Amino acid sequence: MANPETPERVGRFLYVGFCVLVFLFLVAPILVIVPLSFNAEPYFTFTEGMLRLDADAWSLRWYRQIIENEVWSRALANSLIIGVASTVLATGFGTLAAMGLSSPAMPGRRIAMGLLISPMVTPVIIAAAGMFFFYSNLGLAQTHLGLILAHAALGTPFVVITVTATMSAFDTNLTRAAASLGAGPVRTFRRVQLPLIAPGVISGALFAIATSFDEVVVVLFMAAIEQRTIPRQMWAGIREQISPTILAVATFLIVFAVLLLFTVEWMRRRSTAR
Numbered sequence: 001m002a003n004p005e006t007p008e009r010v011g012r013f014l015y016v017g018f019c020v021l022v023f024l025f026l027v028a029p030i031l032v033i034v035p036l037s038f039n040a041e042p043y044f045t046f047t048e049g050m051l052r053l054d055a056d057a058w059s060l061r062w063y064r065q066i067i068e069n070e071v072w073s074r075a076l077a078n079s080l081i082i083g084v085a086s087t088v089l090a091t092g093f094g095t096l097a098a099m100g101l102s103s104p105a106m107p108g109r110r111i112a113m114g115l116l117i118s119p120m121v122t123p124v125i126i127a128a129a130g131m132f133f134f135y136s137n138l139g140l141a142q143t144h145l146g147l148i149l150a151h152a153a154l155g156t157p158f159v160v161i162t163v164t165a166t167m168s169a170f171d172t173n174l175t176r177a178a179a180s181l182g183a184g185p186v187r188t189f190r191r192v193q194l195p196l197i198a199p200g201v202i203s204g205a206l207f208a209i210a211t212s213f214d215e216v217v218v219v220l221f222m223a224a225i226e227q228r229t230i231p232r233q234m235w236a237g238i239r240e241q242i243s244p245t246i247l248a249v250a251t252f253l254i255v256f257a258v259l260l261l262f263t264v265e266w267m268r269r270r271s272t273a274r
Contacts, residue, residue, distance in 0.1 A: 030254060031254075033247050033250050033251060033254065034251050034254065035050070036244070036247050037062055037063070037244065037247035037248040037250070037251045038050075038058045038059060038060065038062075039057070039058070039059070039062075039244055039247075040056065040057050040058060040059035040061065041057075042243065042244055043244070044242070044244065044247070062243075062244045062245045062247065062248040063248045065243070065245045065248070066245060066248055066249060066252075069245070071228075071233065072233060072245060072249070074226075074228070075228050075229055075230050075232065075233035076230055076249075078144070078227055078228060078229050078230075079212075079213055079229040079230040079231075081144065081148075082144065082147050082148050082151055082212060082227075082229060083151070083209050083212040083213050084209070085148045085152075086147075086148045086149075086150075086151035086152040086155055086208065086209075086212050087152075087155060087205050087208045087209040087212065089148065089149070089152035089156075090151075090152045090153075090154075090155035090156040090158075090159050090204075090205070090208040091159050091201060091204060091205045091208060093152070093156050093159075094155075094156045094157070094158070094159025094160045094163060094204055094208075095159060095163050095197075095201055095204075097112075097116055097156070097160050098159070098160050098163035098164040098166075098167055098200075099163070099167065099189075099193075100112075101113055101116075101160070101164055101167075102164060102167035102168065102170070113160075113164075116156065116157060116160050117157040117160060117161065118157075119153055119154050119156070119157050120157045120158075124215075124217045124218070125217055127153075127154070127218070128217045128218040128220070128221040128222070129221065131150045131153070131218060131221065131222060132221040132222055135149070135150065135222060141222050142222065142223060142224040142226075142227065143227070144227055146222055147218070147219065147222055147223060147227055147229075150218050150222060151211070151212040151215060151218070152208075154211050154212070154215060154218070155207070155208030155209070155211045155212060156208070158204050158207035158208050158211065159201070159204030159205065159207070159208055160204070161204070162200045162201075162203045162204035162207065163197060163200045163201055163204055164200075165200060166196075166197045166199060166200025166201075167197060167200070170193070170196060170197060174192050174193075174196075175188055175192060175193065178191070178192045199267040199270060202263075202267055203264050203267050206260050206263055206264055207260075207264075209260075210256075210257065210260050213229075213230065213231070213253065213256065214231060215229075215231060216229075216231035216232055216234075216235055219231065219232040220232065220235070230249055230253070233249075234246050234249060234250070
């Protein structure tokens, strides 16, 4: 007599197998970059020594190149400066906008929300061209300030969405209670609202800085050589001079993205637990 649990086990096995295949299809092309970045030779393929696991075939030379090469080190510094500064602006503007959108008394909330998240749905090439002409008229093209403002505009929608979602579960009676106890708007925000919506604010900030580190189209339009970021330098390295340093930088970005995902998941679970 057939076991009634057999079809269920087979279905579960097929489901898990399908999920593994999808995971490999999505992640394998990315993960293959990591071992290639330790290649001792200036190639983008696995050498015979690497396949034999010879110690001499593996090297950290391309990671040292990031620090020792002035072009790469300057691109890394630009990415950090522009990414952090634009994230601070995007987080501040996005949080304030989300608090306004969460108020039932605000007129035209849907229209305002659509305008605020429009950079997410607009093709990047169109946004980059518009930003180039706009900031050129202001004299901010090919400047760090111009890139910071442009990246802040691209990162703000992520902060607006995450903070708005967090504010939807916020109890407005807490702000009324704080006001009745004599707390002003600034103190109420700092002592009551901000601690409760902090998971959404931090999640939005993480998405904003990830957007800045990933952006290359806007930098192609607006940056000079002095403002080249890591993605822009990787693009130039592929087109002008192929170097495995690109693989080392890509490995750093992969680790950075994984850390962001774990942080966002940790914040989500913490918010759910609260």
